Amino acid sequence: MKFFFSAGRYFALLARVFSRPERSRIYLQKLFLEIESLGINSVGIVAVISTFMGGIITLQVAYNMTNPFLPTYLIGLGNRDSLILEFSSTVMALIMAGKIGSNITSEIGSMRVTEQIDSLEIMGVNSASYLILPKIAAVVLMFPFLYILSVFFGLIGGLIVGPSLGAVSATDYINGIQYAFTPYYVTFSLIKSLFFGFLVASVPAYFGYFVEGGALEVGTASTRAVVNTNILILVFDLILTQLLF
Amino acid sequence: MIRIENLNKSFEGNTVLNNITTEFQKGKTNLIIGRSGSGKTVLLKSIVGLHEIDNGSIYYDDRNFTTMKPSVRKKLRQEMGMVFQGGALFDSLTVAENVRFPLDMFTEQTPAEKARRVEFCLDRVNISREAHRLSPSEISGGMKKRVAIARAISLNPKYLFCDEPNSGLDPETSLLIDDLIHEITVEFNITTIINTHDMNSVMEIGEKILFISEGEMCWEGTKTEILYAENKKLQEFVFANPQYKQIRDLRREADTD
Numbered sequence: 023m024k025f026f027f028s029a030g031r032y033f034a035l036l037a038r039v040f041s042r043p044e045r046s047r048i049y050l051q052k053l054f055l056e057i058e059s060l061g062i063n064s065v066g067i068v069a070v071i072s073t074f075m076g077g078i079i080t081l082q083v084a085y086n087m088t089n090p091f092l093p094t095y096l097i098g099l100g101n102r103d104s105l106i107l108e109f110s111s112t113v114m115a116l117i118m119a120g121k122i123g124s125n126i127t128s129e130i131g132s133m134r135v136t137e138q139i140d141s142l143e144i145m146g147v148n149s150a151s152y153l154i155l156p157k158i159a160a161v162v163l164m165f166p167f168l169y170i171l172s173v174f175f176g177l178i179g180g181l182i183v184g185p186s187l188g189a190v191s192a193t194d195y196i197n198g199i200q201y202a203f204t205p206y207y208v209t210f211s212l213i214k215s216l217f218f219g220f221l222v223a224s225v226p227a228y229f230g231y232f233v234e235g236g237a238l239e240v241g242t243a244s245t246r247a248v249v250n251t252n253i254l255i256l257v258f259d260l261i262l263t264q265l266l267f
Numbered sequence: 268m269i270r271i272e273n274l275n276k277s278f279e280g281n282t283v284l285n286n287i288t289t290e291f292q293k294g295k296t297n298l299i300i301g302r303s304g305s306g307k308t309v310l311l312k313s314i315v316g317l318h319e320i321d322n323g324s325i326y327y328d329d330r331n332f333t334t335m336k337p338s339v340r341k342k343l344r345q346e347m348g349m350v351f352q353g354g355a356l357f358d359s360l361t362v363a364e365n366v367r368f369p370l371d372m373f374t375e376q377t378p379a380e381k382a383r384r385v386e387f388c389l390d391r392v393n394i395s396r397e398a399h400r401l402s403p404s405e406i407s408g409g410m411k412k413r414v415a416i417a418r419a420i421s422l423n424p425k426y427l428f429c430d431e432p433n434s435g436l437d438p439e440t441s442l443l444i445d446d447l448i449h450e451i452t453v454e455f456n457i458t459t460i461i462n463t464h465d466m467n468s469v470m471e472i473g474e475k476i477l478f479i480s481e482g483e484m485c486w487e488g489t490k491t492e493i494l495y496a497e498n499k500k501l502q503e504f505v506f507a508n509p510q511y512k513q514i515r516d517l518r519r520e521a522d523t524d
Contacts, residue, residue: 044372132358140317141355144428145369146344 032228038150039158039224052156060122060157060223061164065171071117072110072172076179079104084189097190098198101180103207110172111211112259115218118168119251123226126157127247130230131240139231150231158223165219166212173208210266217258225251268293269314269426269458274323276306276313283309284482287323294456296449296472300463301479302504307462310479311430314460315347316340327426345373348419350429350448354411356403362414363389363399369422388417392447409440413447420451427452427459433468445471466508469493478504494518 043049083100130153133139142149177199184190190198229247233239269291276284283306291297299307312318314325316332325332327343335343356365363385370381389399392413403411412432419427429448433441449472452459463469469476473490478501486498493505494515506512 048371136353136358137351137355138357140312141349141351141357143317144315144344144347144349145372145422146341147372 035150035228035231039154041148041151043151044147049156053159056156056160057164060160064121064168067121068168068172069175072175073179075109076101076176077183080180080184081189094190095194095198095201098195099201102199105173105176106207106211110169110176111214114172115222115255116252119222120248123222123248123251124244127226127230127244128240130227131233131243134233135236135240154227157227161223162216162219165215169211169215214262218255221251221254225254268328270326272324275321276309276318277321282482287484289477289487291458291460292475293458294453295474296452297460297475298463298469298473299477299479300469305479306482307479308430311428311462315349315428345422346425348424348427350415350419350432352431352434354415356411356414358403361400361402365414366418366421384421388421392417408435412444425457427457429461431462433465466511
């Protein structure tokens with residue numbers, strides 16, 4: 023019963039979020055600020071995590087390829103497809119749900135408990151749209167960019183770690199990452215990243231917008247937002263993989 | 268003028284406001300008083316539409332707020348200003364940007380006109396020019412309240428609502444805030460409703476006072492009448508501070524002499 027109540031309230035909130043903005047110019051300014059705060063500021067963590075993960079995947083593939091008849095360029099291929107299909111879209115979305123999601127819930131939740139949202143409503147501003155729409159737009163716009171960046175750094179990570187630890191030669195690794203490339207895998211993951219971006223912004227915004235109480239409840243709402251976003255990302259990953267393959 | 272008729276509000280079956288009927292006059296500081304938890308804030312938030320009421324009617328100068336279409340209600344909200352308990356200034360904006368925010372959202376003024384209006388409003392509440400660039404976290408509680416008042420009057424509202432404007436302030440600053448709200452009310456001829464449990468405010472600026480206890484309207488009158496009211500709950504509330512009993516007795520003595 024609680025699930026249906028929450029789902030109904032979530033979609034009602036989305037209807038308010040996507041209603042006509044009062045001042046497009048102000049929303050546009052906020053969009054650029056959110057792109058910087060939620061997107062550009064995430065480039066560092068995406069680069070670091072992806073570089074390490076690319077290196078680790080490369081090592082794992084190399085250490086598990088015990089058959090001497092398998093060509094070593096498959097190590098590069100394994101890393102590339104792991105990054106393109108799942109790591110850079112799904113795993114990165116899970117990590118971003120922690121970073122961006124908790125940020126969104128705590129920001130909007132703090133505004134709720136300090137009556138800043140009531141203040142917007144009193145002025146006649148559609149608070150849901152004003153606060154949430156620029157965040158959703160910024161995250162949805164930035165997620166495909168972060169996905170491509172993650173794939174790039176993951177491949178670089180494999181190139182650094184694989185040859186330097188003797189797991190694969192640089193030539194074989196580079197051959198591997200170019201071998202049997204299927205462009206549709208990238209299209210598929212870009213579509214997924216758009217969905218995940220929407221979830222990572224809208225679900226935490228929902229939890230923040232309806233928080234009741236004080237600082238403690240904002241913290242609890244942040245945790246619940248991240249957990250629920252992660253579950254939804256995995257559910258949608260399953261559904262989209264079934265639908266798009 | 269704001270008129271309330273038979274207003275009822277409950278939360279999950281618990282009645283918080285029961286059959287409130289009253290009127291708040293234009294150009295006067297109207298006070299809603301009562302103990303903590305008596306329903307003052309719920310009443311104020313119901314009047315401004317932050318809480319949907321169960322039944323009853325609220326009229327803003329004969330415009331029925333309860334039956335208004337959302338678009339008309341939104342328009343009417345631009346005639347309201349509200350000062351929240353904690354100020355509710357936007358953390359991400361500076362003091363000046365907070366005051367400019369309603370102008371950016373709802374007016375077609377040029378940047379120069381907006382800047383002049385922001386300066387006027389902040390000057391009116393005695394905020395120095397140096398503080399314009401500060402963020403809300405860098406200013407004191409009293410300044411936050413004054414900036415909140417400046418923001419509330421930036422669009423020339425017809426109605427001003429203040430939820431416990433003195434909470435957390437020292438007596439001297441409280442007095443300044445009270446006087447400021449009263450001056451603004453008279454100067455701009457607006458209908459002001461203030462929620463408070465501070466008897467100093469009541470005696471300072473209470474031109475019309477509404478006393479609420481356990482969600483029921485128990486008494487209404489003026490600051491001169493309040494000390495002589497016969498209502499037992501009101502007497503308990505007013506004379507919780509013995510200073511007011513002394514004031515009443517002294518006045519009675521003066522009257523008999």
